[in-house]
């Protein structure tokens with residue numbers, strides 16, 4: 444049973460307003476990418492890592508992996524225009540005999556190892572996929588421009604994070620189609636796969652703005 448991690452780091456991160464892709468913005472002493480890469484590499488649950496880098500940033504990504512001594516990094520590929528394209532490029536590097544694929548956003552640097560344990564336990568129960576989820580603190584409304592159309596039942600809603608874990612053949616079949624989605628689980632759900640939620644973690648905050656970056660840096 445081998446578990447492969449696909450670390451997608453090919454986003455532009457325009458909302459940070461820096462001169463480089465988000466994965467290479469400083470977090471503490473190192474580029475942001477160093478943190479999730481080191482954590483995946485050190486995880487006892489993970490056997491190998493595929494890095495998906497922004498175009499023209501493949502070499503700095505490989506050099507960073509070498510600098511960190513991240514020996515599980517097996518391939519570094521160029522990402523695509525959308526997140527789905529980047530996931531597809533990464534999954535294509537995972538060998539046929541892999542059992543599980545974890546897809547993780549580099550933009551969520553503080554990956555607690557216990558979350559990976561919870562995800563793999565869920566797959567062991569017979570699910571096709573597992574995702575970390577948190578309850579929503581706010582009331583959520585559906586709107587059409589400025590007009591509220593509906594208030595959704597918050598007890599039925601969760602916010603999902605990454606890493607997301609899947610049986611490798613299931614994810615492979617889903618990403619080979621050309622659909623676009625903001626997360627991998629939605630592709631698996633649409634194709635009839637059973638996806639379970641597990642307890643997420645506040646520390647898996649996705650870095651989008653400078654304020655997020657400062658929060659994550661304070662938690663380092």
Ligand code: C5P
Nearest residue numbers: 451452453454524525526529548549550
């Ligand atoms: O853009 P967003 O913050 O939703 O991206 C989530 C993750 O997907 C980030 O880690 C980002 O680097 C990655 N991504 C990618 N390729 C893209 C867009 C996003 O690898 N074209």
